[in-house]
Amino acid sequence: MKTLLLSEPGHFERTQTEEPGAPAAGHATVRIHRVGICGTDLHAFNGRQPFFAYPRILGHELGAEVVAIGDDVQHLAVGDHVAVEPYLECGTCQPCRSGRYNCCESLRVLGVHTDGGMREIIDMPAIKLHRSEELELEQLALVETLGIGAHAVGRAGIQAGEAVLVVGAGPIGLATAQFARLAGGRVHLLELDAGRRGFAEAHFDITASLTPGVDGPATVGDLRQHLGGDLPTCVFDCTGYHASMETSLAFPASGGRLVFVGFQLEKIHFENPEFHRRELSLLASRNSTATEFRRILALMESGEVDTTPWITHRASYDDVVEIFGSWLAPESGVVKAMVSF
Numbered sequence: 001m002k003t004l005l006l007s008e009p010g011h012f013e014r015t016q017t018e019e020p021g022a023p024a025a026g027h028a029t030v031r032i033h034r035v036g037i038c039g040t041d042l043h044a045f046n047g048r049q050p051f052f053a054y055p056r057i058l059g060h061e062l063g064a065e066v067v068a069i070g071d072d073v074q075h076l077a078v079g080d081h082v083a084v085e086p087y088l089e090c091g092t093c094q095p096c097r098s099g100r101y102n103c104c105e106s107l108r109v110l111g112v113h114t115d116g117g118m119r120e121i122i123d124m125p126a127i128k129l130h131r132s133e134e135l136e137l138e139q140l141a142l143v144e145t146l147g148i149g150a151h152a153v154g155r156a157g158i159q160a161g162e163a164v165l166v167v168g169a170g171p172i173g174l175a176t177a178q179f180a181r182l183a184g185g186r187v188h189l190l191e192l193d194a195g196r197r198g199f200a201e202a203h204f205d206i207t208a209s210l211t212p213g214v215d216g217p218a219t220v221g222d223l224r225q226h227l228g229g230d231l232p233t234c235v236f237d238c239t240g241y242h243a244s245m246e247t248s249l250a251f252p253a254s255g256g257r258l259v260f261v262g263f264q265l266e267k268i269h270f271e272n273p274e275f276h277r278r279e280l281s282l283l284a285s286r287n288s289t290a291t292e293f294r295r296i297l298a299l300m301e302s303g304e305v306d307t308t309p310w311i312t313h314r315a316s317y318d319d320v321v322e323i324f325g326s327w328l329a330p331e332s333g334v335v336k337a338m339v340s341f
C-alpha cells in the first residue's frame, strides 16, 4: 500500500508497505483519507523535533474510513467516517489507572513515537476511533488539533467573563482561543506575526486582538492598557518558543494561572519571589482525551465550532513530497495544511 516515509530529516520517500491483516478483537482497520500537518510534522521534517527517531511515518491528525472491524467492536460499522485519536496509552501505569491516560508514562503518539497515518491503511484499537455521520473527512482530520485547545482550556477551568490571554495564533492558539470563548472567557490574542493576527481577526471573531509593539513583544504595561488596567487571570502560551514562554510568566494577574500548551527543549527560568508574590499557578497541558474528541465532534456537527477557514494549503500523496518543504517558510502563510491520500 502507498506509504509516505520520512527516511531522514528533509527527505520523504514514496514507498510501499504491507497492509495490516484482518483486525483482532477490539480493533479496526481504517483507510486514511486526510492527514493534517502541524508543527510537530514540520519540526520532524527539518530535524528539530526532540526525541524523534528516523525513519518514521508521520501523521497524527487523521480523517479516516472504517474498512474492517474485529470481534467485539460494537460502536463502528464498515463505511463509517471517523476521527482518529492518535494516543496509545499503556493502560496500566499510575496516570492511566487514575484516568489521566493522556499523560501515560509510556504514551506512544502515532506519527511521533510510533508510525502514523501517512499510509493507506492502519490498524487501530477501535476505542480510538470516533465516528461522525455528518462531518467531512477533512473536518475529522482537524479534531486532534482542536483537542489540544479544548484540553488546555479544561485544564485551566476558565470561568465565564474572565479575561484570557492566548499567546501565539497558530492552529493550537486558535483552537485554545475558540474553546476559551466557548467557556465564556473574554479572549485576547497576542501574536507577533501580522498575517496570523489578521487571520485570527477575520475568521475567528476575535476582535480584541492585541498588536505588540513594532520593536518586539508586548510588555505588562501594554497589556494593562489594552485590558483597561487589569491583567488577564489566565494566560495560555501556545508558541512553543522559549523566549515567549519565559515572557508569558509576567502576564497573569496575581492569583492567576499560566498554561504551557506548547513545549520546547530548554529550561524555563522564573523569579521565584515574583512567582510567590503573585501566587501564580503554572500548568502543563498534554494531548486530549476521548471525552474531548466526542465533545468536539458534537460542537462541529452543531456548527458551534467552525473550522472551515483553517485549511489554507492542500496537497495529495502524489505532490506532497515536492510541496512539503515550502510549508516550513513563514511567508507561506500556512495555518493548516492537509494531505489527501
Ligand SMILES: [Zn+2]
Residues within 6 Å of the ligand: 037, 038, 039, 040, 060, 061, 144, 145
Ligand atoms: Zn498536530
Ligand SMILES: [Zn+2]
Residues within 6 Å of the ligand: 089, 090, 091, 092, 093, 094, 095, 096, 101, 104, 105, 106, 107
Ligand atoms: Zn500508561
